[in-house]
Amino acid sequence: MRRWLKQHWRLIAGPSVPLRQWSMLLLGVVVMLLLLTGNGWLQYRVQRQDHIVLAEHQAQKQLISLQDHALLQLDLADSYLRTARSLMRETSDWRTIQEKLGAVRSLRASNFSGLMVVTDRSGKVIYYSEREVPPDLSLADKPYFKAFLADAHDRVFVDATRRGAFSGELHYRLVRPILKGGQFDGVILITMLPEDLTRFSDNLSLGPHSVSTVITYENWLIARSPAPPENSYDHPVTASAEWEAMSQVASGRLQTVSRLDGERRIVFFSRLPDYRLAVFVGLGERDVEEELTEIRDNIAAQTGGMVLAVTVLGLLMFRLLGELHERRQAVWALQSLNNVHQVLSGSNQAVLRAATEEGVYQAMCDAIVTHGGYRMAWIGLVAEDASAAIHPAASAGHVDGYLDLPGITWNDDAQGNGPAGSAVRSARTEVNSSFESNPKMGPWRQAALMRGYRSSIALPLKTEDRVFGVLNIYSIKVDAFGPEEISLFEELAADLSHGVIALRLRRENDVMSGALVQAQKMQALGNLTGGIAHDFNNLLQVILSNLDLALRQGGETSLTRYLRNAMHGAENGAKLTGQLLAFARRQPLAPEPLRLDQLVEEMASLLQRTLGAPIHIVTETASGLWTALADGSQLRNAVLNLAINARDAMPDGGRLTISLGNVQVRSGRGEMKPGDYVSLAISDTGNGMSPDVLAQAFDPFFTTKPEGAGTGLGLSMVYGFAKQSGGHVSIDSTLGLGTTVTLFLPRSWRMPAAPVAESVPQLPHGKGEAILLVEDNDEVRGSVQDQLIDLGYRVLVAANGEQALERLASSEQIDLLFTDLVMPGLFNGRDLAVQGRSLRPGLKVLFTSGYAQASMLDEGHLDDGISLLGKPYRLERLAETIRRALAAEPLRLLLAEDDQLICEAMMEILENNGYAPIATSTVSEALAILETNPGLAAIVADKNLAAGGDGVALLKEARRSHPGAMLVLITGQDLAPGSLGDLAATVLHKPFHPRSLLDILSKGR
16 A cells, blocks of 8 residues: 555645655544544434433423323313302202303313213202203213212212213213212213313324323223324223333333334323323324434535535534534523423422412422422512512522511512512513622622522412412522523413412302301201290290289289299290390391490490409490491390300409491401491400300300300390391400400481480270280180280180181271281281281281291381280280380381382382382472471482482482481482482382382381
């Protein structure tokens, strides 16, 4: 070779090129070729590995996204099922249930098919949302129904995808059992479309030979991308041996050959144990290899070009170094994105499993720091008051007192212009690329750099209409948040917001369910105690009536003292039944306008004597205290009961505070309706109550006092009185610190009546008036008949409603119908009164009962023109009530209504309930009636009267001329805020039940 080179050198290189230099150049070329070839091979290997890593990363990302999307849809559907079950306990109206379910369904319901099915315990379908229930449709043979029938545990069942028998659509089902008292009572089912999961997977496709699949643990197919043949849903998917070996692992990776299409794939899988589903993403090896072929060809072409460009060896070396640097940066970026995906997966799992809102926030912060490797994360909640503060609710990582620095706000000032405040104000993501260079970070720059924070991102947490919080993430690197990280974190913040909203909805449903259970319990206890009081009062009435007659037979005898003792015992029994009726809300009330400050002042000496010297009484009254509407006698009993309870809670003495104030409720607060109330709060500094005791405080016969020291009826009587009065009662108590019981009584627009001077009571006698006494109890009827005759009345008797109706239909003189409310037979007392008034218009009626049922007296209030005498009663009370009933006159009122049919119907209703209405259709006639009738008790006016008359203007004039009258405005339109000005009128919206008008008028009497 050397000899050949020497011979031919000059021919090849020319005479001026030495062989040594040529040899060195040739050696350099060979070295360059080797370097270029090695670089091409190395570049191919690096790019091949990068491509495989990227493809597998994309497959993992698709698996995480598909898993999270499936979990979110399944959890929302499960929340839909839970909410539907809760609503079924409240109402049987399916239209109402479907409307209320819209709020849950609207969160993210693109895959809901809209079908909901409910069965009874036998499997028979009792509700089918798409159409009327098909006859004999049953789900009893379905696997999920049999599973729930065998085990009534409250869990969700995901059934495989099938074609609906009626809808004809492919869908899979989510099923939960309906439990009643812990026993299986049927199932509730909704269907979801597999196309949603298929569409979601299609958008993340890795290649034509790659697949995404969701199957049940029993290998039934739920959804697949690309969409499979329809017959793929008809039989279980045949699992590979590798999957069978990995079936007990939560997640993993394996290489396998598909038994469906023979493709070799790298399969990533994850299990969803709550729904017994598995999610698979299979990366087709052909997809990877096809792209590697293109990469290999490109690198070969690149290497050939570099061989031809030997003269630019230095430039190529710099390029190689640059490419290596870029690859290193790409690997770092991939690692960062992988960390964010780990955060997404871990945080979404934690959010879905957290039981409280605080737990959701803490789980999110922990996941960001643990899985993402970030320096610190915290979540702040927005205060909507004047402070505009952002209060930290959870944090994780290297906090080191950073959140204790001067408060972060969302005001437009230095404290509010940081990333967190800006994100809240703008409702957009705020990225702080560098703490050192960002001028907005002035107030926190030094403290942040000392703790290793170099950049941060703030993401708003929001509902549809407002921002309620902000998620903040801090990194040790500058510019740590690129476009892909920002997009993923925004998705994370949106999922967190949806999770919090769903949690709040579940919490509200739980509160509503608890309130319903408590209301049902109190209703059941009320029915029980009311029934006991009814029977007991009949017995006491016989005893009291006969004792009264015995005592009136003459002077003192050896038996007089014993009779008086018996009378005293019977009266104590009557007080006990009165407390039972108060709790049951079945005692007749006589509400009147009351000044509570005057009532408390009048009771001051009584309270001090009752409580004793160790108790110091303090009274606090708000300025401009309103007038309350309540039964004064029952209110005094309630205050006395509460004061005695407070005394017993302070055995060593203490302070009892009685506070009076005005309360306006603009929106419903629990059981309180919107309106104006006067509050009476009694607070003590005693022992307080534990949560268990507080939960039972209003139950009758429940007491913490020693046996024989109390009946347990005090607080239950207060509860029943408050609810029957149209108000509310609440208890706040802390063990060891004291208790506050607050009564809320409705406001009265009338002034209290002037006090009447006391006079020596005299027993009023009759003047021979004829009274029809109707009583089914023979002993009661006989004793009351003797009392009435002794009082100077002529008495006609009847044992039931049928006999009484015959007497009413006769020509006998009857001045008063005195009847028991509760009687056997065709007519009770209320029915008898209605029939009697139809036969004898203007007939005066007096009811008596030991148990005023809700069907007899609406909400415990008496109809106008009718009186009630509660059993048992003394002779003096019987005499006074009889005289008042005989002397009662109907109240006059003005009715301004231009619709003739409505006017006639209202006139008849008012007349039948003891009112004397004067009707008109125009404002001019109404003004003339106001001028000539100064004693009108109420003015009821339609907003729009004949000839363009204005009902509001009429009521304003009525307020001036009749300041003490009740004002009622009737309208079929919504009133603009402030349209009535300071006019204190009650608004009644059309259409309304006649009972509503009568209730309003009775409250104003």
